[in-house]
Amino acid sequence: MSDTDTDTGPVECTGEQFECGGDCCEADQVCFLDSCADDCGGAPPCGEDKLCCDMSEVCYLGACVVPGNACTEMLCATKDDAEQCDDGFVCDSQLGLCVPAKADPTCTYVPPQNVFEPVPLFTWGERANRSCNADADCQNAEVCQNGACAVTWPHITPADDDAPDHTNASSIPVVVDIDDNCVPDIIFNTYSSNASANGVLRAIRGDTGEKIWSVIDAEYETDSTANPAVGDIDEDGLPEVVVQGEGKYLIAIDNDGTPMWKSANFSNGENSGAASIANLDGEGPPEIIFGAAVYDNLGNLLFEGNQGYGQDGQGPISCIADLDGDQRPEVIGGRTAYSFTGTVAGNDFAGATLWHSAVGDGKCGVADFDLDGQPEVILVRGGRIYALNGQTGVEISNINIPGSSDRGGAPNIADFDGDGTPDIGTAGSSRYVVVTFDGVTFTELWRATVEDDSSRVTGSSVFDFDGDGRNEVVYNDEKWIRIYPGVEPDCQLNPPGPGCDGNMSDAEVLFQDRN
Structure with missing residues (x-):
């Protein structure tokens, strides 16, 4: 022991004092986490200051707070507890009470730059x-x-009893908390080595990939490359899944994987179509849309348009939006927009053609590009991108998809360059292209070399990964998955650098990996 070391020995407390973590507590205190604290009558002290909460208070996140009413489910990213708690309160399931929300609405996460x-x-x-x-x-x-x-x-x-040969997936997955446990799950369609064979719909956990359910009932096999839709169609507060079956009909699957129904047949449609769920009459449960066909929530066919239905090589893929400002959404089946009157419950629900464009059928997108309060319709077909007047269907302008003579993927509409207005991205057979549209004229922002000379209709996705207001593009072709910046890196400089040439090279992508 050095001459600077001291050994104070055990603490000597006097009278009714007692030792606690090297200190002496008074008789009216308690020892809590190796330190002296006020005696709260059996309840542990609250927070760093070791406060005793009043009878009307509870200890929540280190502070004494006055709770609201009783509740049962904690708020999480996949749940909305607005029906359980008043504004400004959230549910703490451990306490079983609504407590004041502590989230700071001014707090913003800024990710580190150049780390992706x-x-x-x-x-x-x-x-x-x-x-x-x-x-x-x-x-x-x-x-x-x-x-x-x-x-x-x-x-x-997948296990041996879980359709182990169905491991291919080429349609769009859906992310949703299907089992209501605050963990987002992945719903996707799978097929064997033959894409034209029947498919198996699956749900797996989004955090581990663990199986939740698979629909292996032969009566409820799917069109193997169809795209599922998810929504609460029976108003039980839980999501259901709707997807095209192996024929010209839809199937509905409950959130626990139990088949619910097979719909009446639709007339128009090929493979790789996408269902949608929307409330077209503004009352009761939602309707289900597939191309130009509209179903009620039990699979009964309510209406089917006989003109455009949203296909070009594959499909249908339709859009739902209020084009004419009447507060009721229309269905855009490619080159044709359909409007609706009446209600399902009133037995007078009816559809009619709002407009029919001279442009051929294709895959749609909807946005207000010139910010005049009236949306335009974007249509991709025949290797070109078209802009249509959303109220009349009249063509405004069009632009070629570089390197493509036919088809084209469904348009992705987002702000790619951070100027506050929407842009359009789509893929052709040999190029991915992003264009701007000012309500009158298209302008190409950039293009990138890709490979999709088989279907020539592949889709893409967008997300602002770094929160800079410019959306990145996620695109998977036949060989590579790439994440492109919304604009070329040299185009973000002032003045622009030499690489700002409109050709997005692999050296400029944020991420690239083999399939």
């Missing part, structure tokens, strides 16, 4: 065997082991 390195959380399905000599030959975050690429994350394969 996505890695898989998990993967699902059958993995392709890829030989390698080094890690660089493999996918991002894979490693080369014994001449083969190996994952460094959890990989899930």
Whole structure:
């Protein structure tokens, strides 16, 4: 022991004092977490200041607060407890009470700049065997082991009794808390090696990939590349799934994976179509839309238009929006907009053509590009992007998808360049292109080389990953998944750099990985 070390020995308390964490507490105190605190009559002291809450208060997040009414479910990103708690309160399920919300509406997360390195959380399905000599030959975050690429994350394969051959997926997944447990889940359609064979609809956990359910009942097989829709169609407070069956009908699946119904047949449609859910009459449960066909929430056919229905090679994919400002949404079936009157409950629900464009059928998008309060319709078909007047269907302008002579993916409409107005992105057979539209004229913002010479109708997605007001593009072609910045990096400089040339190269992408 050095001459600077001291050993104070045990604490000596006097009278009715008692030792607590190296200190002496008074007789009317308690020892709480190795420190002296006021005696709160059996309840633990609250917060860093070790306060005793009044009879009308509870300890919540380190403070004594006056709670509201009783409740049962905690608020989370996938739940809305507005019906349980008053404004300014949230439900704490452990306390069983509504408590004051502590969220700061002025708080904004600013992600670090120039740090964007996505890695898989998990993967699902059958993995392709890829030989390698080094890690660089493999996918991002894979490693080369014994001449083969190996994952460094959890990989899930379906069990032998869970349609194990149905591991391919090429349609759009849906993310939703299907089982109401505050964890977002993934709903997706799968098929075997033959994309034209029947499909199996699946739900897995979004955090682990663990199976929730699979619909392997042969009566409820799907069109293998159809795109599901999710919504509360029976008003039970929980989401259901609607997707095209293996024929010209829809199927509905309850949130626990139980089949609910098969719809009446529709007339128009091919493969890889997308269902939608919307309340077209403004009353009661929502309606279900597939192309130009409208169903009630039990699968009964209410209306089907006989003109455009939203297809060009594959489909249908239709849009729902209020085009004419009458507070009721229209269905845009590609080149045709359909309007509706009456209600389902009143047995007078009816549809009619609002307009029919001279442009051929295709895949739609809707936005107010010139900010005049009246939306325009974007139509992709035949290797071109068209802008139509949303109220009349008259063509305003069009622009070619570079390198494409036919088809084109469904348009993605978002603000790519951060100027506060929407832009359009879509993919053709050999180029992904982003264009601006000012309500009169299209202008190409940038293009990128891609490969989709098979279907030529692949879609893409957008998200502002870094919160800078410019949406990034997520696009997966036949060989690569890429995440593009909304504008070329050199175009973000002032003055623009030499790389601001309208050609988005792989050197400019934020992320690229092999399929």
